[in-house]
Amino acid sequence: MEPLMAITIGILFAAAIYMMLRRSIVKLVIGLILLSNAANLLIFATAGMVRGAPPLVPKGMTAPETAVADPLPQALVLTAIVIAFGVLSFAVVLVRRAWEIVGADDLDQMKDTDT
Amino acid sequence: MMPQVALPILIPLFAGAVSLVFWRSRGMQRFIAVAGTAGLLATSLWLLVTVRGDGIQVMHMGGWAAPFGISLVADLLGAIMVVLTGIIGFAVALFSLATVGRGHEAYGYFPLLHLLLAGVAGAFLTGDIFNLYVWFEVMLVASFALLILGSEKAQMEGAIKYVTLNLVSSVIFLVAVGLLYGMVGTLNMADIARRLATLEDDGMADVLAMMFMVAFGIKAAAFPLFFWLPASYHTPPVAVSALFAALLTKVGVYALFRVFTLIFHHSPGYTHEILLWGAGLTMLSGVLGAAAQFEFRRILSFHIVSQIGYMLLGLALFTPLALIGGVFYIVHHIIVKTTLFLISGIVHRVSGSYQLAALGGFYRSHPWLAVLFLIPALSLAGMPPLSGFFAKFIVIRAGIEAEAYGVTFIALLVGLLTLYSMIKIWAEVFWKASPDEEDDGVPKAVGQREMWLMATPVVGLALCTLFIGLNAEPLYNLAEASAGQLLAPERYIQAVLGTNGEEMP
Numbered sequence: 001m002e003p004l005m006a007i008t009i010g011i012l013f014a015a016a017i018y019m020m021l022r023r024s025i026v027k028l029v030i031g032l033i034l035l036s037n038a039a040n041l042l043i044f045a046t047a048g049m050v051r052g053a054p055p056l057v058p059k060g061m062t063a064p065e066t067a068v069a070d071p072l073p074q075a076l077v078l079t080a081i082v083i084a085f086g087v088l089s090f091a092v093v094l095v096r097r098a099w100e101i102v103g104a105d106d107l108d109q110m111k112d113t114d115t
Numbered sequence: 116m117m118p119q120v121a122l123p124i125l126i127p128l129f130a131g132a133v134s135l136v137f138w139r140s141r142g143m144q145r146f147i148a149v150a151g152t153a154g155l156l157a158t159s160l161w162l163l164v165t166v167r168g169d170g171i172q173v174m175h176m177g178g179w180a181a182p183f184g185i186s187l188v189a190d191l192l193g194a195i196m197v198v199l200t201g202i203i204g205f206a207v208a209l210f211s212l213a214t215v216g217r218g219h220e221a222y223g224y225f226p227l228l229h230l231l232l233a234g235v236a237g238a239f240l241t242g243d244i245f246n247l248y249v250w251f252e253v254m255l256v257a258s259f260a261l262l263i264l265g266s267e268k269a270q271m272e273g274a275i276k277y278v279t280l281n282l283v284s285s286v287i288f289l290v291a292v293g294l295l296y297g298m299v300g301t302l303n304m305a306d307i308a309r310r311l312a313t314l315e316d317d318g319m320a321d322v323l324a325m326m327f328m329v330a331f332g333i334k335a336a337a338f339p340l341f342f343w344l345p346a347s348y349h350t351p352p353v354a355v356s357a358l359f360a361a362l363l364t365k366v367g368v369y370a371l372f373r374v375f376t377l378i379f380h381h382s383p384g385y386t387h388e389i390l391l392w393g394a395g396l397t398m399l400s401g402v403l404g405a406a407a408q409f410e411f412r413r414i415l416s417f418h419i420v421s422q423i424g425y426m427l428l429g430l431a432l433f434t435p436l437a438l439i440g441g442v443f444y445i446v447h448h449i450i451v452k453t454t455l456f457l458i459s460g461i462v463h464r465v466s467g468s469y470q471l472a473a474l475g476g477f478y479r480s481h482p483w484l485a486v487l488f489l490i491p492a493l494s495l496a497g498m499p500p501l502s503g504f505f506a507k508f509i510v511i512r513a514g515i516e517a518e519a520y521g522v523t524f525i526a527l528l529v530g531l532l533t534l535y536s537m538i539k540i541w542a543e544v545f546w547k548a549s550p551d552e553e554d555d556g557v558p559k560a561v562g563q564r565e566m567w568l569m570a571t572p573v574v575g576l577a578l579c580t581l582f583i584g585l586n587a588e589p590l591y592n593l594a595e596a597s598a599g600q601l602l603a604p605e606r607y608i609q610a611v612l613g614t615n616g617e618e619m620p
Contacts, residue, residue, distance in 0.1 A: 020279070020283075025275060028275075028279060032279065032282050032283075035282075035283070035286050036282070036286055038286075039286045039289045039290050039293070042290055042293050042294075043289065043290075043292075043293035043296070046293045046294060046296055046297030047296070047297065072296070072302075073293070073296065076245055076292075076293070076296070079245070079249065080248075080289055083249070083252045086256060087252065087255070087256060087259075087282060087285075090256065090259055090260075090278075091278055091279075091282070094259070094263065094271070094274055094275065094278060095275070097263070097266060097271060098271040098272070098274070098275055101266060101267075101268050101271050102268055102271055102272060107275075110271075110272040110275065110276075111272075112268060112269050112272050
């Protein structure tokens with residue numbers, strides 16, 4: 001499972017960077033979305049993939065008997081997904097407003113602030 | 116229980132929530148802005164006094180002992196940074212009363228201001244690396260919204276660059292945190308430091324160190340990742356510019372200081388050497404960028420970049436004196452840079468422009484403002500007896516003692532070029548005759564009360580830099596104690612994990 005996951009994450013990162021290097025701001029946002037998804041998957045994979053072993057402590061014991069899945073990365077991913085969702089929805093609105101105000105979808109035309 | 120460790124985060128959060136409740140009441144929001152930031156300043160001073168007296172303060176959130184819960188940790192560096200946040204927050208809130216228009220206030224300027232301060236204070240106080248990421252995002256979301264308040268064309272273009280680069284930096288940070296967790300299995304910074312020291316795999320630790328350096332380097336606007344800063348900082352309302360200039364990049368610098376003294380200090384020959392050259396190039400590219408600019412706030416923005424270089428130089432040399440210099444420099448820079456941005460705001464309020472070519476004659480119409488400008492400007496350039504002189508002196512002396520002559524030479528040269536930039540602003544804005552013939556020397560109508568509101572924070576901050584310059588010893592002692600804590604990470608680890616921190620499960 002891990003090699004497959006690693007390859008998927010790698011492809012996602014590559015696709016994200018490719019999209020971000022395009023000139024269109026819509027593609028830039030798509031790149032950012034892919035980038036944050038790649039990061040989330042990577043965190044999910046860091047603790048290793050354990051199948052069918054929920055991190056529950058049986059009744060009357062203080063520690064689980066066998067090796068269990070690490071719940072912490074899942075909690076981290078949950079937080080990261082929520083944050084990324086908020087930030088990316090902001091980015092989508094920003095791109096729409098920028099398109100309305102600047103009147104262009106091309107990053108090369110947005111150089112008012114660089115002179 | 117030490118409430119003062121959490122209060123600098125809780126007060127702005129609470130103030131933000133309350134001012135959301137009074138969404139329609141402009142007067143109430145303005146009152147809460149001043150009261151909330153004053154409360155933040157008071158509690159942060161309380162925290163600094165406690166930390167100075169009793170050593171590192173730790174608070175475990177929800178009663179979960181470290182390393183399982185999230186800990187808030189206030190060491191001297193964190194406490195100093197929080198005090199600066201309080202000072203700047205208060206000054207900018209006062210200044211905002213006069214300069215932020217009704218339209219901006221109606222779209223939630225003050226709640227966002229509080230949220231930003233909460234994020235900044237949280238980043239300075241947390242002892243958990245994932246929590247640091249969360250505070251970074253709190254701060255970023257607030258800054259995104261503040262940056263585009265008003266929706267002008269330049270703001271949109273600046274915001275796209277700012278948002279993109281900061282999101283990329285956040286993702287790199289997040290990936291680095293994930294990989295670090297995969298390696299050491301913990302997120303508490305003290306616990307990470309302890310476990311990483313026992314790890315054999317130095318190569319992987321170096322890779323992670325570089326990822327953190329890139330992520331925080333983007334936030335701190337270090338070379339070669341600084342270009343989002345001069346593209347965006349001159350676009351929002353000036354109170355927002357001043358707040359960003361003071362605090363946002365410094366959060367990145369603080370994170371670099373924290374991570375590279377506490378966690379990644381195993382191979383300074385590799386990581387700190389890269390930081391050293393990064394610092395030198397940051398200084399040089401920032402100041403050369405500023406030399407080519409003729410817009411008040413853009414010149415100041417480029418100077419933020421070049422000043423970041425001095426702070427990183429303090430960290431990169433990694434000697435006790437250099438770290439003292441780094442901490443001293445951060446304090447000096449935050450105060451001085453905010454003053455300069457606020458002065459540019461007053462100039463803009465009076466004359467309606469930031470372009471140097473369109474300005475002039477201020478020495479005749481506002482002589483007091485000219486004097487007020489000279490104090491922070493000369494301080495930024497490093498003239499005695501102002502705070503900048505001692506800050507530069509400590510860093511450069513540390514550079515010579517560490518025999519890093521190349522970077523030290525750059526630091527001296529950049530000081531000279533900074534003086535050139537400041538004199539350029541002085542000559543154009545204050546000295547030369549006003550280009551507008553008809554209203555030569557006659558200021559635009561700015562109400563008496565408004566002028567007082569704008570001038571009070573500027574005078575206060577200018578007095579701070581003067582006071583630090585004339586009486587540098589208390590701050591030097593504070594910076595020395597703080598550098599001592601940074602160079603002895605085992606004290607931080609001990610404070611967070613308790614006395615039995617030696618045995619490892």
